[in-house]
Amino acid sequence: MYAYDPYDKEIVNTRVEEFRDQVNRRLSGELTEEEFRPLRLMNGLYLQLHAYMLRVAIPYGTLSSVQMRRLALIARKYDKGYGHFTTRQNIQYNWPKLVDTPDILLDLADVEMHAIQTSGNCIRNVTTDQFSGATADEIADPRPYAELIRQWSTFHPEFSFLPRKFKIAITGAPSDRAAVKWHDIGLVVRKNDAGDIGFEVLVGGGMGRTPVIAKTIRDFIPEADLLGYLEAILRVYNEQGRRDNKYKARIKILVEALGSDTFADLVEKEWQTTRHHPIDVPEAEIKRIEAFFAPPPLEVLPEQDPAVDELAANNFLFHAFLKNNVRPHKVPGHVNVTISLKPHGGIPGDATDAQMDLVADLADTYSLGEIRVSHEQNLILPHVARRDLPELYEALSRSGLGTANVGLISDIIACPGLDYCALANARSIPIAQNLAKRFDDITRLQDIGELKVKISGCINSCGHHHAGHIGILGVDRKGEEVYQLLLGGSGAEDASKAQILGPGFDENGIVDAVETVVAVYLGERQDGEKFLETYRRIGADPFKEAVYEAH
């Protein structure tokens, strides 16, 4: 894992003291609310329905056990004993007091964390594959590049006041688990014919009220040119992106307006102009960063373990856990374990302080002290020996963290919605809870198979409904919560936009409608076909007929 150098420490600590001064000046009345608002937002502090909300960055979703314990401490000491892991691999606290926030930031800085780049029109926290560095299917671990982008983008003077917020995601594997095509810039690690590492560069993806899938503007940019090319993209956007209308200000609107070819030409021109003055990252610094992400020192172990096989044969729930929550590591005899934060009836993405402490302890015991956060709002122990799975599963199950539903219909992404968020129009969490309860039977869940449900409480799409195999969007119709049903989206390498099926439903009707959609799928699927494959083969009509006939 990356460790701060003296420069990192200094800028984070300086920022904490600067914010402490700003809070004090606000509380004394020296600063007006209008003056203070942009300052608090630059430190991840929002004002939501019931209280302030502090969004803490978890760069590229990687945490140490020490950092996780600190997140637990903050939940206990300053909040209400829990935190919410988000679709941007961050954590949000829902109840901090303004006066406490400088101390929270100081506690975070102590473990090399902060809330910078979690708000405002800057380059936000870079996200990536939750299995980075621990999966056999990647060309290269994307985290050293993500860290380099973090260092380049933090407090970048030219890009601190962009037309709108700007999100970059990077994957090192062809299987896209970071939804890169739904980002302002998506980077896919590629190897050229000469065997050199570089990146396919996609631009102009995004959700919100105008969902757009990013387009490739360069098939391969060598790794040495990455920052220079990113700078050229940002410069074109900063100069030409709209600032007159916040709903038209994202880069996707500019790319759509110009056409991706024209946009690519502008970037190329800018890059050719500036590439002779490259952003010169010293080789020693690159080596320093890479060393933090060296392959984990794991012993090669047998792929099979008799105790694991025996428990799987005798314990149906462990068998399901093995099938759904466990995937192979790049080192034989090891696995990545996904800890579902989607207990049936629970709040997607929420974890109590005790659960966070437990995950930290389990990471120390079984995963080299390392934890990941996925954009699907789950936690991952990336480096677990297969032989340790029975013990680990037992410990997780005792604490309500053993739900064996990863990738299944109850592993639902849901934004905080109208239960917490000032922007929301409808509640998301109760819909997720009711759906999970409706599909509570593990045998049924497994029979349905992979099915990604994603719920947003407003058009801003923090719940990724556009990318859901089944997407649900909550809207406000004359003060009533109404839920639209969308089908056919994907956030993976085969990205697609979900389409609205028809008129919306009330909170009970939407659960019935999803059940009808699932029934149509089960009736129509061919051997081994997943939900999305069936949908793409038969189209929306059979689903539409069944849903609205039954409604």
Add this chain to the structure above:
Amino acid sequence: MAKKPVGPQMILANCLREGRALFFGRDGAWHAEPALADVAEGDGLDALMAKARAFADANNVIDPVFIPAEQKDDHYYPAHIKHVMQAKGPSVRPDLGYQVSPDWERR
């Protein structure tokens, strides 16, 4: 010029220190309980907001806005679900928020 809200309105704001939702009361103070809120409509709105702003600045209360109110029994309450949520707390955490009690944070 912004359109004046239609129908009975109350004023909702946030406490600067804690961020909690507060309603401008008939007694000129800020309360967590919407039943204590002052209500006006039509020509009375400007006077109510002027009074609330004066009390907001003096009490570290921020961002006062009109919200629609509806009468139930003898009191007015927020009409829109968003403001109902603000008055109570998250529906998915009935152990948190003012639905527990008006002074739940201090208990």
